[in-house]
Amino acid sequence: MIEGMTLAARKAGYSLSIYSTTPDDDPVESVQRQLQARSTDGLIITRLVSGDPRVKLLLDQGMPFVAFGRTDLDTAYPYVDVDNEQIAYEATRRLMDKGCRRIALQLLVPEDQASAMRLSGYARAMAEAGIPIDQSLIGHGMFTMESSAAWFDRLLACSDPPTGLACANELGLLGALHALGKRGLAPGSDVHIVTRDSTRLARFLPAKIEVHSVDMAAVGRKLVEVLESRIINPLGPVETILLKGEFEPAE
Template sequence: MANLKQIAAELSLSVTTVARALKDGPEVHPSTVARVKEEAARVGYVPNQHGRALKTGRTSTLTAVLPMETRDYLSDLAKLPLIEGMTLAARQLGYSLSVYSTTPEEDPVETLRRLLRARSADGLIITRMVSADPRIKLLLDEDVPFVTFGRTDLDLAYPYVDVDNEQIAYDATRRLTKKGCRRIALQLLVPEDQASTMRLLGYERAMNEAGNVIDPELIGHATFTMEASTDWFDRVLGSPDPPTGLACANELGLLGALRALGRRGLVPGRDVHIVTRDNTHLSRFLPAKIGIHSVDMADVGRKLVEILERQIANPTGQAATILLKGRFETLG
């Protein structure tokens, strides 16, 4: 692997000049900078990040902690555009992105402690927030640059990017009510997730405003893979008083619900009205009349990295917070 000494020898320059040229140092003539970068590209030079980290205490790496929701092979579909957005933003800012995946059985606090001990990143992106999430205080106490995707209900200032799940669920339920639906089913994700707590609040607010009775049997508490959604929605459709409206948690929950409707010969948009949150644009390719709240997860990823980079550059600055709305449209 090519190193600075080899490039310097090839160009008859000092190692210091080569190092400064690769960093666009103003003290190096532009023509020399161009010669050095051309030679570095030709020989495939890659900076030694480990050596740089030892000298500067910086790794030029950001780590995103992304728990696997389940062991289902499609359950984490929404994370793909999120990872894309984070990766591209990190690269543009001069960082590489490391994705640290965990299994559902792992303790998120112990996972975070391991990462903090390793000191392998300049900053952390934390996802899947829970109520009173203990990781926030741990990160604040350790004085580590971080940003979260999602919020928790602690009275602490910390940087985050979140989607307004309460408003999305409220708006979905309100739209279903306007379609004439009185019995409306709601898909939640993992019950302890803060996002599910917010979805439930929005649903209850809209139902109460419409004077609709909230039936706990129509509130699904599960990790909505396609199979789990199919089983749950088929069960509620078979009840003596089935729902005529459904607010889906995500695209996979939607696919399962559509399968359950098909089994019973029911048509979405006619027999049961559906509104779903869509993180991947998958819903646009389904031949069904549904409403969607579209969320640009790649943009979420970009914003997470941009906020984290600002935290790294200015650790004492005000914690930036962004709350994103879903964009509604009707399909089919």
């Protein structure tokens, strides 16, 4: 995504500066520093949370910006997002088509709006199939490889383990595969997996995994395009773009 943003910004005559924060940092303070420095033409904000205060702050200050992601505010604001709700819905339905009824779901931290959308899609698919949600099958976390492996191994050790898994990302996938391997279980037969994979990593793994891929370089380009239009015309139409994941069946 950063590569896509960098190339698009360069093409439009801008330079891209990256200001990263740790989970312990206050992201509002980072935005406030940029506003006080008055050294930027516009901002791209990421990792939106519920009621994200950065959106209201930037709207109030009149700073051109675009969000990568959405938040639950009534005010219109420009964003580019991936349709995580539909991706999770389709993943859950495809696992059901494989005969899975015990379906585990990986989510990031609960405050992350992308996780809220994934949970909504999963819940919709489960409700349509008349399958009650078992909260023990829903995992929240940053899902490094280690934490994913530990979480999924605990589920596999249960008396009624999952037969399907909707992975949050590639790191979560690798951890889950490690847990399966330790127990001598095979993805695609013992446990079916559908994952979101923005790096196309899954296609190089010797395992039957179904994938929703997203072209993150294209996301980065689109973010810069929307931001450039806000810089040029701050009072113009508010663009909102929702990008779909492309499904790739297991080979």
